[in-house]
Amino acid sequence: MSGTRRPVWVDVTILVLAAVMFASMIALGNWQMRRLAWKLDLIENVETRAYGDPVPAPKGAAPEYLRVFATGTFAHDQSLRIKAVTDLGPGYWIMTPLAGDDATVWVNRGFVPNGLDQAAWDTPKGPLGVTGLVRLDQPGGTLLESNQPETGRWVSADLTEMSRAAGLENAQTAYFIDAEASATDRGWPRGGLTRLTFRNTHLAYALTWYAMAALFLVAMGYVVRARFKATD
Template identity: 55%
Template sequence: MTARPVWLTVLLLGCCATLIVTFILLGNWQMRRLAWKTDLIETVESRAFGEPVDLPERFEPDAHSYLRVRAVGQFEMDKPVLIKAVTGLGPGYWLMMPLLAEGRIIWVNRGFVPAQAQDPAGWALPDLPVTGLLRPSEPAGTLLERNDPGAGRWVSRDVEALSEAVGLGETAPYFIDADHNADETAWPRGGLTQLSFRNTHLSYALTWYAMALLLFGAVAYLTISRLRR
């Protein structure tokens, strides 16, 4: 039998070592994601289900995201914007509407409307004061699509771009996901903020670590067997 060239053995060992390191790094990344997801779940549980509080003087995403708040003001009823959305109720739009409150412009996500309910005449009147959850602005667009204000196509809730598109001034760097206080069958349907999060990062991390360990064991076994021969 012809002996395997040394360079080929070195190449195979290098590829295996690269894969082992890659698996470990992926496991480490999943562990970081686990810590982030755990913090997110704890944050939502501590902020989203309490009594509504006044708007913060200065918005800090880490400190105020998902905080339940109340706001009093006047809606600009002639400046609604529909944002493309997919929810548990199906495809449709988020209804965004500016609220003039406390000397600033605050965009409110009044809730979901299906494609067949885009006519404002069929929308329920907004409740005041507004209660809901603070969410940071979503600039530019999504991973797959971009906002196109000129064409009136919106895929994310970029509050600064929304204000510029409808001719409003300085805008708070967040929006409020409003509660649903109208009839259960009325549109828009608020209160659809996702508050439960799937957390499988630990199982993914253990899978990557197991793959690294198994590959290392296989390489070690084959290497020892070859040296013995």
């Protein structure tokens, strides 16, 4: 007893969907390879910039993770909090303007946990020096949340909007400084929490997608071959 032959359009639809799936797997593998190149570049930048002797903070743009120092006076009354989650738990980064002779640069003084009374924060007075790492402007917010300057809710260091909210006219908006941890002071805010190690599994993911694409292609080859044999 012979069965009803499957319509040609069904075979065509299956082949089109299979081609889309195969192309998608290849595209995902290629995307992981691009991410791999980006991650390797990031790791190299950290290794070559973050551990050298500090240089004076540039007046203009600066490469991320460059170790710099700046001098000035903290304007604690203009500090802003940025939502953060660290190894110490949930809390905030404390961003404070450091007013120098020529310009003002934002400094991430470090992390404070939720619920810590502001009276417990260290608020150094007078001229001082800050050493830390350059971090670039972070406009807009994060993937899941947006900054809300009108309510004082910040999830990223949008330096232009932060400077506007704080009433700063000569602030550096290309980058801010992640302050290093003090060797003697373990109070709050807690500096030195810049993430300098990065998980790199992009090559493994890329090879997985390419392997899946190859296996899928072989499987579809068997299906097509079986279909042609069935029509003989």
